Amino acid sequence: MDSPPAVDLAGILPAIREFMQRDVVARAEQAFLHQPFRVVRPQLETLRHQVQAWGLWAPHVPVAWGGLGLPLRDFAHVSEVLGRSPIGHYLFNCQAPDVGNMELLLTHGTPDQQERYLGPLVRGEIRSCFSMTEPANPGSNPVWLDTTATRDGADYVINGHKWFTSAADGAAFAIVMAITNPEARPHARASQVIVPTDTPGFIRMRNIPVMGEPGEDYASHAEIRYENCRVPQTHLLGAEGAGFALAQERLGPGRIHHCMRWIGICERAFDLMCSRAVQRELAPGMPLGSRQTVQNWIAESRAEINAARFLVLDAAAKIDQAGATAAREEISLIKFYVAGVLGAVLDRAIQVHGALGLTDDIPLAYWYRHERGARIYDGPDEVHKSVVARQILRNYGLDVPRE
DSSP states (O other), rough: OOOOOOOHHHHHHHHHHHHHHIIIIIHHHHHHEEEEEHHHHHHHHHHHHHHHTOOOSSSSSOOOSSOOOOOOHHHHHHHHHHTTSSSSSHHHTTTTTTTHHHHHHHHHHHHHHIIIIIIHHHHHSOOEEEEEOOTTTTTTOOTOOOOOEEEEEEEEEEEEEEEEEEEEOOOEEEEEEESSSSTTTGGGGGEEEEEEEESSEEEEEEEBTTTBBBBEETTEEEEEEEEEEEEEEGEEEETTTOOOHHHHHHHHHHHHHHHHHHHHHHHHHHHHHHHHHOOOEETTEEEGGSSHHHHHHHHHHHHHHHHHHHHHHHHHHHHHHTTTTTTTHHHHHHHHHHHHOOOOOHHHHHHHHHGGGGSSSTTTTHHHHHHHHGGTTTSOHHHHHHHHHHHHHTTTTTTOOOO
């Protein structure tokens, strides 16, 4: 069978930009920032149907499954455009954590798992969540888990306590990281298991407030308890004991997704900052942009955003060519660097806007609340800096042990 023709990226990006500005930023975004998600959902569903009708749906998914089939480097460009609004990725069905779960099911799902979970997920009929982080254990050490999945006949019985299970509110299923092989070496103890959220023993305790905002539905992070939660062993995703390897496989492209979304946020914040610097006057005839401090912030932001983009696209190209393992150093580098740029640009943009920057009349405050976690999730920045430094020092003959 011939491969499907390559998508003309230069042809679709202008259409996506126009849609994002006309229908999302100018209309739906304000509703999202000021109203509960359940109230806004019908409006968002209408926009999602438009995206599907235009053939721009699920840009990361192979054409055979109903997506655009973009390679990672091309998807990175799309992700940046979508990142200019908090709802951009959701409208194109390439939002976390669904995007990573789709990739896992594509590469490791059985035919039955793909039919029951991947198909509806790609079509946008259901959502999913990824349940890994535990309140009792450090997320910086992903092999240290207390949640267990114990064999009992033909089933797994899952017990444990998770939190920051993003988008669990309203999700149809979770992919759960749990210890199945406690006697194995640390990186081979855990497995990933699919758990429908209507399974008895799956208990969503609450949506966790993030800087005071609990959110709801897709825009939330949940605390979950698994109490004798029983699922068939056919719900195992991939091989038993391969949970850590699958998580790492998921996180490589996932960091590209996040980083390019962050760059989209930076570009939107940059636009807002520059517009404010021109329009806001300190006194008649004295715009904010005439102040050297503001000029410095603008110049520094431009340089940092450009540098971040080049780093991410370079990492994406290496993943496309050689795989995530070969690009491990590049992936760690972009994770901490782009997260730092994101925080700096948002902070400057808020400062330029003054009191307005603290409100939800513009999206800066929303991003400041929810993207501070960029330096924490997917491995804290300090861990990624250590990974990069150890590799560099190893090339100079110093083998630094892990702490």
